Structures are given as structure tokens and as C-alpha cells.
Amino acid sequence: MDPALPKGLAGVVADTTSISSIDGEKGELRYRGYAIGDLVRNASFVEAAGLVVDGELPDAAGARALEDALARDRALPPAAADVLSRLPRDTHPMTALQVVLPLLDDAASKSLPRLACRPAQRALLFSIASRLPAAVAAWARLRICREPVAPDPALPIHADFLRMLRGENPHPREVATLDATQILQMEHGFNASTFAGRTVASTLAPLSTVLGACVAALSGPLHGGADEAAYRMALAIGDPGAAPAWVDAQLAKKEKIMGLGHREYRVVDPRAVILRPMALELAELKGLGGVVRTLIAVDEHAERRFAEQGRRIRANVEFYKGAVFAALGIPPEFFTALFAMSRVYGWGAHALELWDDHKLYRPAALYVGKEGRAIVRG
8 A cells, every 4th residue: 555545535625515514523423514402302204305406495385396206105115015015024124225225216317317307316415315214114124024104294303213213103392302412414425325325326327326335335244234333332331330340341452443533523412412312311311321321431531541541432423322212112223214315305405516516526546566577378
């Protein structure tokens, strides 16, 4: 590896974007210029989605139009429902999403031009996004031999998702926490899944194919899987009092603590700051407060140990997110699928942005292999 080439493209500017910005030194994340904390406090999930996709916060009429768009297309197309019903029951949810996502549109949608076609592609994005919760909920039920629950377009999208998942209407506090959590993970610059999606979008592949590539990248444990890993870690530790010894043992073995640290942030992830008290509040409501208190104990003890080494490593949003999802009754193997349900708006926004100013991605590679070889036969 040439030392002049940054491993993993760290710090390499690959393209421009106006969708989100990250200041890792200050611990700031902004969508279209709005601080993430401002959005969580003062915007609805639908308003945040409209902002990410369209560039501006929708007014009241625009928000109602988006709510209508996310209500009218929630039911799975027959082909998608049929494929889900036939999958082996041990299929991982992220694999199931990769299989079913190309079936959430139709042949006519796939043939839509990508360039100079933003209104149609935008409508397609919201149609696919509206169906993802039904797909996730249906697979969660099918895996345990239960019939899927049909969507109710009269409900907000996350209230309906929890109802389809669990078969009962959720508590308003649950819906509010899920809305906030999904805003927090809707968009995050040129992360691995978004960059994968932009690369595929640059080939002018159909939007559902672009989103399928994003889901594939998100399924990796170093990207979307840390929330499940952190939650299972807290369960294994078992008690906040056991956290310091566990952290010390991990550090002594030089093993990674999933959910701590982030490539972008040199200080605490601002999303984790927002999510931590929300996770504790919801977990206490659902009788799972011990899990979040264990995570807090790990976070705080690890921070002290890293500080002794002159390092600034803190929890990222994945660290507390799994506890939120568990308190909502979501099986751990589905945590990353909920990530996809939110990030789909960011992925789609990046595809639309790239198609607005299109160029095929084709980076150069530095060849470092053998030279001047020839086949010699005796």
C-alpha cells in the first residue's frame, strides 16, 4: 500500500453534496444546514424526510402531501408479498430486504429515465420508502409463523409499523421515540452504504437497484450491525456494576467495543448525546432500564480508560439505538432493517442529487502488482 494513499479512502473528497454536513472536531451533524438536535426537537419525522429529500422543510401543506404519499402506497405489491412468504424462515432480515426491495416498484418505474426526471423519481422514492416498513414487519411475523398484518393508512408511518409488527397499537411515547431515533439515522454523508448507492446510481441503474446496493452495504457488521452487537454486549455483561471489569478485560485483550468510536467524530457523536436519555426513558417505561444503565456504565468507564491513553473515544448512535429498538419489542436481528427504513430517505436523496448533476463514478487505481511477465512454455 502506497503510504500516500489513505487506507479506506479516509479523508478523500469524492464528490460534492448539499444534503448533510459533519464537523467531527466539534461533534456536529446538520441536515441541509439544520442542526440534528434542532430537527429532533422541532420537526416531525415526515418534515425531516422532506427536508433531506427536497432541500427545504415542507410547509403545512407540503407535510400533509408527504404524509399522504407515505400512506397511500404502504401495502406490499403481490409479488413482494409472495416472495417473502416463500423465503426460508432462517433468512436474515437484511438478506430478505435485499431480495424484496427490487419488487417494491414495478417494470414501468424501472424504465423511468433517471436524468431530468426528478419529480417522478422523487415520487418513486417515497413509494418505496412507504412500503419498507410493511416489508420489515411482514418478515418479522412470517419468521415466527404469524400472518402479516395489513397496513392502516390512517396511522402515521411509525405507529403503523409498530402495529403491523406487534399486532397492537403502540403507546404514543413509543412512537415519538421511534420517530426521533429514525430522524437521527436518516442521513450521514458519504458513509459506506450511501457511497455504494451513489456509485450504482452513477451507472443510471433503477432506483430500487440503487437502494438494494445500499442495503447490501449496510448489512455489514462494521456499518449497520453495531446496534445489535452493542445490545447483545449489554445483555452479556448483565449488570452496570460488572461493566468496568468487562471494559478493562476488553481493552487488555485489545478487542473492539462495538458502538464506541466513529470515523467521523473526534468528540462524542451528537446523535448519541440526544439518544442516550431517550433510550433510558423508554427502557425504564418498558422495564429494560438495566440494559441502558449497563451501556452507560460501559460508555463512561471506557471514556476514562481511553482518556488515560490520550485518546478521545465515545459512544456513537449505534451504541444506544439497539436498546431503544429492544424496548419497542423489535427482535435484535431486525435492528439494522429499521436503520434501512430510515436511511432510505438519505440514500434516495443522494441518488436524486447525483442524477441532477450526473457523472459516472470511475476512480483511478494505483497498480502495485508484478510487471513485465510473460508466458514461457518449454
